[in-house]
Amino acid sequence: MPKVIVDWLYVAVFAFVGTIMAALPLGIVWLLAPRADLPQKTLTYESGVIPFGQAWAQFNVRYYLFALIFVVFDVEVIYLYPWAVVFRQLGAFAFFEMVIFLSILLVGLAYAWRKGALEWA
Amino acid sequence: MAWLTEILKAVLLTLVLFTYLAVVTAMFGVYLERKISGWIQARLGPKHVGPQGLLQTIADTVKLLQKEHITPRQADVLIFNAAPIMVAVAGLLDWVVIPFGRLGDRVLVVRDINIGVLYFSAMASLTVIGILAGGWASNNKYALLGGLRAASQMVSYEIPLALGILWVAMVAGTLSTVGIVEAQRGLWFIFSVPPFGVLAAVTFLTAATAEVNRVPFDLPEAESELVAGYFAEYTGMRFALFQLGEYAEAFAMAALAAIMFLGGWLEPNLPAWLWLTLGIAGVFVVVLLVVSGAARELILQPILILLALSTALCVIMFFGVQAGRSPVLPSPVWFFTKMFALVFFLIWMRWTYPRLRLDQLLNLSWKVLLPAGLLNLLITGFLITVAR
Numbered sequence: 001m002p003k004v005i006v007d008w009l010y011v012a013v014f015a016f017v018g019t020i021m022a023a024l025p026l027g028i029v030w031l032l033a034p035r036a037d038l039p040q041k042t043l044t045y046e047s048g049v050i051p052f053g054q055a056w057a058q059f060n061v062r063y064y065l066f067a068l069i070f071v072v073f074d075v076e077v078i079y080l081y082p083w084a085v086v087f088r089q090l091g092a093f094a095f096f097e098m099v100i101f102l103s104i105l106l107v108g109l110a111y112a113w114r115k116g117a118l119e120w121a
Numbered sequence: 122m123a124w125l126t127e128i129l130k131a132v133l134l135t136l137v138l139f140t141y142l143a144v145v146t147a148m149f150g151v152y153l154e155r156k157i158s159g160w161i162q163a164r165l166g167p168k169h170v171g172p173q174g175l176l177q178t179i180a181d182t183v184k185l186l187q188k189e190h191i192t193p194r195q196a197d198v199l200i201f202n203a204a205p206i207m208v209a210v211a212g213l214l215d216w217v218v219i220p221f222g223r224l225g226d227r228v229l230v231v232r233d234i235n236i237g238v239l240y241f242s243a244m245a246s247l248t249v250i251g252i253l254a255g256g257w258a259s260n261n262k263y264a265l266l267g268g269l270r271a272a273s274q275m276v277s278y279e280i281p282l283a284l285g286i287l288w289v290a291m292v293a294g295t296l297s298t299v300g301i302v303e304a305q306r307g308l309w310f311i312f313s314v315p316p317f318g319v320l321a322a323v324t325f326l327t328a329a330t331a332e333v334n335r336v337p338f339d340l341p342e343a344e345s346e347l348v349a350g351y352f353a354e355y356t357g358m359r360f361a362l363f364q365l366g367e368y369a370e371a372f373a374m375a376a377l378a379a380i381m382f383l384g385g386w387l388e389p390n391l392p393a394w395l396w397l398t399l400g401i402a403g404v405f406v407v408v409l410l411v412v413s414g415a416a417r418e419l420i421l422q423p424i425l426i427l428l429a430l431s432t433a434l435c436v437i438m439f440f441g442v443q444a445g446r447s448p449v450l451p452s453p454v455w456f457f458t459k460m461f462a463l464v465f466f467l468i469w470m471r472w473t474y475p476r477l478r479l480d481q482l483l484n485l486s487w488k489v490l491l492p493a494g495l496l497n498l499l500i501t502g503f504l505i506t507v508a509r
Contacts, residue, residue, distance in 0.1 A: 006127055007234045013131035014138075014217055014231075015210060021139045022209040022365075025186065025358045026202070033189045033357060042194040044261050045353055054195065055265045056257075063273045066483065070276040073491070077283040080498075081239055084291040087502065095506045102495055109491065118487045120480035 065117055076105050134231050138216055146372040147365040148178040153461075154468050156423050161472040165419055173423065188357035196354065197258040204255030205355065205362035211247035212369030218298045219376045222386040222452035228299050229453065237298040238286045241377060242279070245332060248370055249275040252341065255363070256351035267350025270479065271334060271341035277486040278331035278338075284494030285325025288317075288501060289381040298377075302385035311382040317501045322382040324494050326463075329374040331486070333367065335467055337474035338482060375463035376456075383459045386452035396439035403432030434458070 044051045083098055112118055152167065152175060159166025167174030192198055218237040220230035234240050249272055256268015290296050292313060293304040301310075311322045331338035342350035352363045379385060407429055410416045416425055434450075441449025477485070 001123055001127070004235070007232045009124075009127060010131045010134070010232045011214065011217060011234075011240075013128055014135050014214055017132050017135040018139060018210045018213040019206060021135065022206040022213075022362055025362070026190075026206075028186055029188070029190055029358045032187050034187075035189060039194075041191055044193045044195050044259075045348070046262065047348075051195075051262075055260045055262045059265070059269060063269050066273045067276055069487070070279065073280045074276075074283070077280060077287065080287050081236075081290065081296065084287050085294060085296055087291050088294050088505070091509070092506050095502050098502065099499060102499060106492075106495065109487075113488070118483065120483055 062120060069112055069117060072108065073105070076101075135213075138231065139213060142213060142216065142369045143365060146368045147361075148182065150368040150372060150464070151178045151181075151364070153464065154471075157465065157468045158472060160420060160423055161469070163420060166423075168419070173426075182361065185357050185361045190359060191354075191356045193260060193354050195260040197260065200254050200258035201354075202359070204251050204258060205352075205359045205366070207251030207254065208248055208366030209362045209369070210366075211244055211251060212366040212373065214244040214247070215241055215370060215373035216376075217244075219373060220299050220302060220380065220385060220456075222454075222456050224451065230299060233297055233299045236296045238290060238296050238301070238377070238381070241298070241373075242283055242286055245282075245370065245373070246275065246279055248366065251366070252351050255355070256341075259351070259354040261354050263347045263349075264351050264353045267341045267347045267353070270347075271351055273479075274334070274338065274340060274482060275332055277483055278328040278490075280328075281324050281486060281490035281494050282328035282332055284491070284498060285321050285328060286381070288321040288324075288494075288498055291498065291502060292318075292505070298380055298385075302380055302387060305384045305387060309382065309384040309387075314501050314504055317497055317504075318382070320493065320497050321501075322378070324490055324497065325381070326378055326466075328486075328490060329378060330467060330470065331482070333371040333374055335371060336471040337477050339476060340479055340482060371467060372460065372464060375467065376460045378463055379456065379459035383463075384455075385459070386456040388448050388450065388452070388455055391438075391442075393439055393442040396435050396442060400432055400435035400439055403428060403435055407432060 044055070046052070079101070080098070083094065087094055155177070156166040156174065167177035170176045170180045192201060217231045218234050218241055220228050220233070222229045252271045252275075253268045256264045256266075256271065259265070289301060289310055292310055293301045295301060295304065304310075309318075311318045334341050340350075341347075342352070347353070352360055355363060407425065410421065410425055410428075415421050438449055
């Protein structure tokens with residue numbers, strides 16, 4: 001069997017068995033713990049007052065903006081991984097290639113910065 | 122047949138690793154956190170259950186097992202239940218690539234995956250999905266805010282974290298965790314290409330602290346403003362699963378930092394006289410504490426134990442190096458020493474810095490750590506290219 005396949009077989013088994021293991025204590029609780037449903041108990045917690053409406057309402061769009069910038073840079077970082085691994089074998093050429101790639105991205109960062117996309121207010 | 126034995130082995134290893142996570146990282150980790158916090162705040166911390174309160178968290182777990190699970194009426198039940206499991210499993214999956222040591226030719230690691238550190242960062246970022254799901258499904262305003270904050274914070278710090286990992290990958294020339302440790306045989310990466318190794322380590326550790334939502338980056342669960350953030354509605358064992366996932370993650374980050382910058386399981390290659398000096402200094406302080414009567418203070422006892430242990434380590438190392446043995450102690454000892462040192466550092470930081478504001482937090486990531494990480498990468502790349 002190729003090693004790579006065994007590696008990911010292990011990861012799959014870990015994910016599967018891990019889920020069962022994590023769910024196990026919940027099963028034990030189901031057996032052991034008391035259950036007494038009271039309407040007040042299942043009320044959403046809001047510092048002791050009766051909750052006003054739902055939590056699923058509008059929230060600040062800033063969270064979304066940061067997620068967008070994140071996607072750009074995360075994809076960039078993924079491109080950097082293979083470069084970093086073979087960097088020593090490729091020599092100066094690879095280095096300057098990456099300088100160009102990174103400076104394009106830094107311009108992007110500077111643009112986002114200038115536009116105020118990195119400000120919270 | 123080969124498939125079946127591999128699957129059986131994997132199942133067994135999952136059980137072992139899950140037990141390790143539950144006992145060492147979650148239970149012992151919570152105990153350490155409480156004890157060290159107590160020491161820093163000049164109080165005792167847990168002390169009644171077991172020697173020095175060592176069994177306190179086990180008692181807590183047994184208590185939590187008997188607690189009722191309350192599901193809020195307005196919650197999204199399926200996602201509400203799945204979220205803690207997701208966080209715990211993400212914490213477990215991190216540990217697949219962490220090597221604990223090397224005995225003879227066998228490296229003590231579940232699987233030495235060839236893209237180890239990339240896999241690690243992928244699994245570590247799975248946590249954010251669990252946290253956001255938990256915060257959203259609770260249908261609680263505090264929880265939703267906590268979840269959103271966690272999401273924005275964790276995606277922001279994902280990139281400096283990845284840049285720290287990239288720096289190591291570039292210097293080591295491999296993504297496998299075992300390969301990274303082997304590459305540090307001569308010099309730990311924190312000391313290589315000075316001072317850029319230190320810069321990379323600081324970038325990584327800062328981002329890692331934020332990634333596991335620990336103080337000073339604990340906005341998602343800020344007790345004083347969001348009650349408990351994304352797990353405000355979770356009770357009993359579901360809450361414990363969140364804690365388990367969080368501690369598994371924090372310990373995994375400490376372990377990865379130890380592997381990438383502090384040489385993992387490798388023994389520090391110090392001369393004998395340095396070990397002797399450290400040992401004598403340790404003995405001196407211990408004797409001073411005992412003679413002055415400070416050792417009778419309950420508050421000082423945990424730190425006295427810690428000090429005595431490190432002194433013993435130094436003395437053993439001195440005699441080992443003197444006798445000419447090459448690895449004096451078995452390698453897992455060093456891995457755990459380094460990991461726990463970093464965990465201690467995390468706890469120490471918790472009581473040293475106040476919590477950041479959200480805008481300060483995002484500024485630190487995008488305007489300081491990201492440019493610093495990129496420049497660090499470029500300069501180190503340049504230096505390596507020139508040096509050849």
